[in-house]
Amino acid sequence: xxxxxxxxxxxxxxxxxxxxxxxxxxxxxxxxxxxxxxxxxxxxxxxxxxxxxxxxxxxxxxxxxxxxxxxxxxxxxxxxxxxxxxxxxxxxxxxxxxxxxxxxxxxxxxx
Amino acid sequence: xxxxxxxxxxxxxxxxxxxxxxxxxxxxxxxxxxxxxxxxxxxxxxxxxxxxxxxxxxxxxxxxxxxxxxxxxxxxxxxxxxxxxxxxxxxxxxxxxxxxxxxxxxxxxxxxxxxxxxxxxx
Numbered sequence: 001x002x003x004x005x006x007x008x009x010x011x012x013x014x015x016x017x018x019x020x021x022x023x024x025x026x027x028x029x030x031x032x033x034x035x036x037x038x039x040x041x042x043x044x045x046x047x048x049x050x051x052x053x054x055x056x057x058x059x060x061x062x063x064x065x066x067x068x069x070x071x072x073x074x075x076x077x078x079x080x081x082x083x084x085x086x087x088x089x090x091x092x093x094x095x096x097x098x099x100x101x102x103x104x105x106x107x108x109x110x111x
Numbered sequence: 112x113x114x115x116x117x118x119x120x121x122x123x124x125x126x127x128x129x130x131x132x133x134x135x136x137x138x139x140x141x142x143x144x145x146x147x148x149x150x151x152x153x154x155x156x157x158x159x160x161x162x163x164x165x166x167x168x169x170x171x172x173x174x175x176x177x178x179x180x181x182x183x184x185x186x187x188x189x190x191x192x193x194x195x196x197x198x199x200x201x202x203x204x205x206x207x208x209x210x211x212x213x214x215x216x217x218x219x220x221x222x223x224x225x226x227x228x229x230x231x232x233x
Binding site for chain 1 (some may be wrong): 173206216218219221222223225226
């Protein structure tokens with residue numbers, strides 16, 4: 001069981017908006033540690049997608065955005081495109097476990 | 112352009128050892144924390160270990176503590192993971208990643224290598 005809980009899968013049609021939730025606890029997200037998001041396209045290494053408070057590395061479109069509320073965070077993808085089909089992971093730090101933690105991952109399917 | 116290239120993976124028997132390497136380029140290696148993150152086949156990401164810029168501060172996941180050792184050679188822009196007493200559950204793709212953080216806790220992994228597969232099986 002992952003310390004950060006994500007839905008196993010989400011789906012949406014091209015052009016739609018989808019969200020991926022990431023639920024933590026008072027030992028990680030609720031403690032104030034930033035949540036970061038990674039995109040892993042099929043057969044490739046993870047790539048940092050968004051870090052902290054809606055900071056996007058160069059090249060990441062603003063169709064990707066995040067929000068945070070106490071012990072949870074959410075990744076939103078608008079204007080869904082076929083190339084967005086991938087696994088998405090949230091990541092934070094857990095002060096109780098004293099380790100860096102990932103969500104279990106969410107597979108996005110573009111219908 | 113930041114590049115991280117891992118090597119050293121392969122098939123090893125349970126109880127055996129393996130040493131992974133990661134060669135970095137495109138940035139000042141000695142200025143950054145570095146990490147290893149692994150991914151078992153068909154599973155999610157699991158943080159394994161971090162090492163500070165000077166190599167003296169290290170952190171390990173409980174699942175590998177006492178068996179794995181992270182180290183670095185700043186003169187050669189290289190990161191290592193010595194893996195001993197390997198178990199079947201250590202089978203995974205191991206990624207080298209650059210860690211961005213202002214302190215020993217928190218932070219993210221902003222650049223990743225392509226990964227190297229370690230298979231522990233008899």
